[in-house]
Amino acid sequence: MATRIGNFINGSFVDSASSRGLPVISPIDGSLLAEVPCSSVADLNAAVQAATAAFPKWSKTPIKERVQVFFRYKAFLERDLQKLALLVSQENGKTIGEGIAEIEKCIELTEFATSLPQLVTGEVLEVSKGVECRTEHVPLGVVASIVPFNFPAMVPNWTIPNALALGNCMIIKPSEKVPLSLTIIANLLKEAGLPDGVFNIVNGDSEIVEAICDHPGIEAVSFVGSTKVAKLVYQRSTQNLKRCLALGGAKNHLLVLPDAKPDMTAQNVAASMSGCAGQRCMAASAMVGVGDVDHIIDKICEEARRIVPGKNLGAVINKESKDRIERYITEAEQQGAKILVDGRNTHVAGKENGTYVGPTVIDHVKPGMAVATEEIFGPVISIMRVDTLDQALAIENASPYGNAASVFTQSGGAARYVIEKASAGMVGVNVGVPVPREPFSFGGWNDSKFGVGDITGKSSIEFWTQLRKSTVKWNPEAGVNWMS
Numbered sequence: 001m002a003t004r005i006g007n008f009i010n011g012s013f014v015d016s017a018s019s020r021g022l023p024v025i026s027p028i029d030g031s032l033l034a035e036v037p038c039s040s041v042a043d044l045n046a047a048v049q050a051a052t053a054a055f056p057k058w059s060k061t062p063i064k065e066r067v068q069v070f071f072r073y074k075a076f077l078e079r080d081l082q083k084l085a086l087l088v089s090q091e092n093g094k095t096i097g098e099g100i101a102e103i104e105k106c107i108e109l110t111e112f113a114t115s116l117p118q119l120v121t122g123e124v125l126e127v128s129k130g131v132e133c134r135t136e137h138v139p140l141g142v143v144a145s146i147v148p149f150n151f152p153a154m155v156p157n158w159t160i161p162n163a164l165a166l167g168n169c170m171i172i173k174p175s176e177k178v179p180l181s182l183t184i185i186a187n188l189l190k191e192a193g194l195p196d197g198v199f200n201i202v203n204g205d206s207e208i209v210e211a212i213c214d215h216p217g218i219e220a221v222s223f224v225g226s227t228k229v230a231k232l233v234y235q236r237s238t239q240n241l242k243r244c245l246a247l248g249g250a251k252n253h254l255l256v257l258p259d260a261k262p263d264m265t266a267q268n269v270a271a272s273m274s275g276c277a278g279q280r281c282m283a284a285s286a287m288v289g290v291g292d293v294d295h296i297i298d299k300i301c302e303e304a305r306r307i308v309p310g311k312n313l314g315a316v317i318n319k320e321s322k323d324r325i326e327r328y329i330t331e332a333e334q335q336g337a338k339i340l341v342d343g344r345n346t347h348v349a350g351k352e353n354g355t356y357v358g359p360t361v362i363d364h365v366k367p368g369m370a371v372a373t374e375e376i377f378g379p380v381i382s383i384m385r386v387d388t389l390d391q392a393l394a395i396e397n398a399s400p401y402g403n404a405a406s407v408f409t410q411s412g413g414a415a416r417y418v419i420e421k422a423s424a425g426m427v428g429v430n431v432g433v434p435v436p437r438e439p440f441s442f443g444g445w446n447d448s449k450f451g452v453g454d455i456t457g458k459s460s461i462e463f464w465t466q467l468r469k470s471t472v473k474w475n476p477e478a479g480v481n482w483m484s
């Protein structure tokens, strides 16, 4: 019997009111790790009640005091890095090295939150004689964060430290596929001194997501996941007059020019398409080779063949994903594409029930094929060939997504041209995964993001706070004018 995990409400783990549950299976070897409850609206109500009760005191605690919790939380993340990395790897399937990198990123995100007091100072100006206008960033109230399976610790930490340091109370809805890392995170926040009720976890599936969008006690909803669900969440929560930022899926293009440094390009392309088994919204999924880049493609294949499933390549999340990825590869092959490196039918000795797909390089893909346009979310790169940079950009621009794009070249002019013309929120030059690091903010364009602003960095301040504008006159001699 698997242990059923609890919801975290008002500082304690409690069982869900619902008897419905789902198994949490390790993609590494198919072992049963836990049961996650599919919570009911009653559980969400309890969490909102706890968060609402905690809000007056927490929001009135000065920000310099609130961030002390996150200085301690950061130290605990450092202390428990290995333990957390192992759990991330077990529940998500990524390698332990990738788990470590994920926790290191959580530490960087928390470090940013501890700097918020330096960034959220308001403004004050004497706008007419004896009259001052002043602005302050004030928290919204109870907010929600809905997260995907691919980063069980990092994506939650895109929102938790910033939203809470800025004075909000939060309900987080983990992915039902990877709910375990967040239980450790809840314990670390508690150990760091976060008051009960400020942070709550309600586990579940789509029913809880819909209830979050509808709940009148929740002011803002942040969502990270697929475009299909991002649209639903954005529409439903804004229909209910909530603030919403919903990050969706991606199809990231790498444009490779013949003058690119072959070794560096091949290493970056291979790492970008295979890191986290291709289950990153920043993963390279399509490559457009401009002119003669055969020598670079040969090297990409060499790099890909060096990637060993179960060693330096993790598993994909479940059998359904493995089957879907393999179907994409087979369909491309049937349509005339050439599979240069084939990751289908991969098995890892001793991990027979693990769900592995090997690195896959598909060449001579045509722009209309499914592997060229759809998010595959596996360690697969689809290579298209064109003659000019404008043709490559036309392919990139035609994608409905717009998370990331990169160009590999030694020409500054060509690089600048791609930065200006790519239809993507995050653009890289000779960088396979152009994730902006703090204090820069993370967020795509087009169907990769719905809502205003970005989710991390300085941009998050606007999402998690509202501006209070006060106009003050103490000087009776100042007189009266039409504005004051």
Ligand code: NAD
Binding pocket: 146, 147, 148, 149, 150, 155, 173, 174, 175, 176, 204, 205, 206, 207, 209, 210, 224, 225, 226, 227, 229, 230, 232, 247, 248, 249, 250, 280, 281, 375, 377, 403, 444, 448
């Ligand atoms: P998903 O959309 O299936 O699930 C995300 C969350 O929504 C989960 O908590 C899930 O329980 C919930 N959900 C699923 N179906 C729902 C429905 N029909 N109604 C309401 N809620 C529902 O995404 P996933 O498979 O967990 O994660 C992978 C996706 O997330 C990929 O598309 C990836 O590109 C995307 N992603 C995007 C970013 C980004 O920054 N843009 C970052 C990470 C992941």
